[in-house]
Amino acid sequence: xxxxxxxxxxxxxxxxxxxxxxxxxxxxxxxxxxxxxxxxxxxxxxxxxxxxxxxxxxxxxxxxxxxxxxxxxxxxxxxxxxxxxxxxxxxxxxxxxxxxxxxxxxxxxxxxxxxxxxxxxxxxxxxxxxxxxxxxxxxxxxxxxxxxxxxxxxxxxxxxxxxxxxxxxxxxxxxxxxxxxxxxxxxxxxxxxxxxxxxxxxxxxxxxxxxxxxxxxxxxxxxxxxxxxxxxxxxxxxxxxxxxxxxxxxxxxxxxxxxxxx
Amino acid sequence: xxxxxxxxxxxxxxxxxxxxxxxxxxxxxxxxxxxxxxxxxxxxxxxxxxxxxxxxxxxxxxxxxxxxxxxxxxxxxxxxxxxxxxxxxxxxxxxxxxxxxxxxxxxxxxxxxxxxxxxxxxxxxxxxxxxxxxxxxxxxxxxxxxxxxxxxxxxxxxxxxxxxxxxxxxxxxxxxxxxxxxxxxxxxxxxxxxxxxxxxxxxxxxxxxxxxxxxxxxxxxxxxxxxxxxxxxxxxxxxxxxxxxxxxxxxxxxxxxxxxxxxxxxxxxxxxxxxxxxx
Numbered sequence: 203x204x205x206x207x208x209x210x211x212x213x214x215x216x217x218x219x220x221x222x223x224x225x226x227x228x229x230x231x232x233x234x235x236x237x238x239x240x241x242x243x244x245x246x247x248x249x250x251x252x253x254x255x256x257x258x259x260x261x262x263x264x265x266x267x268x269x270x271x272x273x274x275x276x277x278x279x280x281x282x283x284x285x286x287x288x289x290x291x292x293x294x295x296x297x298x299x300x301x302x303x304x305x306x307x308x309x310x311x312x313x314x315x316x317x318x319x320x321x322x323x324x325x326x327x328x329x330x331x332x333x334x335x336x337x338x339x340x341x342x343x344x345x346x347x348x349x350x351x352x353x354x355x356x357x358x359x360x361x362x363x364x365x366x367x368x369x370x371x372x373x374x375x376x377x378x379x380x381x382x383x384x385x386x387x388x389x390x391x392x393x394x395x396x397x398x399x400x401x402x403x404x405x406x407x408x409x410x411x412x413x414x415x416x417x418x419x420x421x422x423x424x425x426x427x428x429x430x431x432x433x434x435x436x437x438x439x440x441x442x443x444x445x446x447x448x449x450x451x452x453x454x455x456x457x458x459x460x461x462x463x464x
Numbered sequence: 465x466x467x468x469x470x471x472x473x474x475x476x477x478x479x480x481x482x483x484x485x486x487x488x489x490x491x492x493x494x495x496x497x498x499x500x501x502x503x504x505x506x507x508x509x510x511x512x513x514x515x516x517x518x519x520x521x522x523x524x525x526x527x528x529x530x531x532x533x534x535x536x537x538x539x540x541x542x543x544x545x546x547x548x549x550x551x552x553x554x555x556x557x558x559x560x561x562x563x564x565x566x567x568x569x570x571x572x573x574x575x576x577x578x579x580x581x582x583x584x585x586x587x588x589x590x591x592x593x594x595x596x597x598x599x600x601x602x603x604x605x606x607x608x609x610x611x612x613x614x615x616x617x618x619x620x621x622x623x624x625x626x627x628x629x630x631x632x633x634x635x636x637x638x639x640x641x642x643x644x645x646x647x648x649x650x651x652x653x654x655x656x657x658x659x660x661x662x663x664x665x666x667x668x669x670x671x672x673x674x675x676x677x678x679x680x681x682x683x684x685x686x687x688x689x690x691x692x693x694x695x696x697x698x699x700x701x702x703x704x705x706x707x708x709x710x711x712x713x714x715x716x717x718x719x720x721x722x723x724x725x726x727x728x729x730x731x732x733x734x735x736x737x738x739x740x741x742x743x
Binding site (some may be wrong): 387 | 594
């Protein structure tokens with residue numbers, strides 16, 4: 203009796219699911235090449251660098267709108283920490299890192315489905331308080347004010363070292379922050395006068411801080427590679443998300459966020 | 465002072481009690497062992513996966529010892545500040561009665577539940593260079609706390625002091641107030657009674673609280689990196705060094721953790737008999 207009833211319930215659920223899938227199939231996503239691609243549904247797990255947070259959150263919404271039935275679940279963090287957790291066996295479909303060096307951790311472990319592709323580039327800017335009260339014009343002015351840099355272990359810190367070297371400037375910061383958002387917060391709260399952060403971070407926080415561009419940033423361009431994982435639990439979803447990153451729609455969102463899209 | 469010498473000692477150091485009375489019920493033993501394994505196994509994992517052969521090379525850098533020294537100094541200083549401010553606070557909560565005392569107690573324990581990073585931001589908002597109090601401090605004295613070793617001590621005290629307050633308050637509540645009353649009837653002022661009667665009475669509780677606070681301060685990460693930042697030799701304590709090593713070299717992070725672990729075990733084991741009441 204009980205089993206008969208549960209069987210009935212299960213059939214009903216299946217029928218409903220079939221009807222729902224039929225509905226979505228009638229409503230093909232508007233993106234290029236998605237019509238004939240394998241069906242995309244379920245959760246797509248994306249590990250992405252902290253600096254991608256704003257733009258990827260937006261892209262995730264648009265992706266879900268384009269692929270009803272698919273859901274994107276993000277984990278934003280320091281690229282190195284994300285790479286470590288992927289190597290430790292985290293079930294991930296797509297990994298977007300803020301530097302080739304952190305991506306190398308994952309490719310060296312032979313965990314990637316294909317070769318990583320550089321999908322955006324990011325440059326540094328000097329973040330200063332609104333109105334630039336200390337009149338900071340370039341890297342050479344950082345020696346005289348209280349500065350926050352990213353720790354050299356994380357990509358934004360490595361880029362800062364390169365840029366400062368290119369400018370021939372030595373800066374002893376008040377602090378080496380553990381990620382770029384930490385360096386940004388310290389400026390926002392007025393605890394330091396300046397910090398070296400990504401151009402995209404300045405754009406995302408434009409209401410509270412100003413950015414100062416400097417020529418040496420061209421020497422310290424950060425490539426962001428993205429890749430799908432070989433053991434992706436949702437391989438179709440991973441492929442669709444990578445495809446979507448290449449779409450005009452996604453490129454526009456990324457450009458607006460301040461990234462250079464190659 | 466804790467146990468009178470005249471007490472018969474049928475079970476020295478708590479072992480070898482009469483049989484039957486001490487048979488451990490399986491319903492308690494099983495979860496107890498499971499709990500023990502749960503706490504100890506991750507530490508064992510750290511030991512097993514430690515890069516023993518590379519250890520000397522990983523640990524000879526001056527930054528390691530700098531970080532360890534800073535950790536020990538700042539945790540001890542934070543414990544000192546916690547004792548100076550926390551014991552009187554615990555006394556106030558346990559021995560006086562005023563409206564809003566319950567609320568006050570809840571506020572005191574708030575740092576226990578607050579994510580330490582939030583605690584760090586809160587400290588910045590108040591004591592930072594642009595903070596409510598910090599701005600005034602900067603203007604009056606030129607002192608700014610963030611990014612200094614003093615800032616590390618402030619952050620660690622904020623997180624660790626509630627442990628001490630709770631422990632001492634518990635000890636005060638368990639202590640018999642009649643001793644203090646007797647002292648008062650003999651003419652001692654309330655301060656004298658506190659100093660000469662109460663303090664010795666709750667010394668084990670203070671000791672236990674101090675050890676807890678020290679251990680918490682030693683492991684402090686979130687509030688420290690948020691409020692005091694991260695600069696080698698000045699504000700980079702061991703947990704910060706471990707976190708950053710984890711970003712680039714997990715082997716080095718494990719090696720650093722081992723050092724912190726060894727020092728903590730040595731200090732806690734050394735203090736246990738002296739300070740903590742172990743009936």
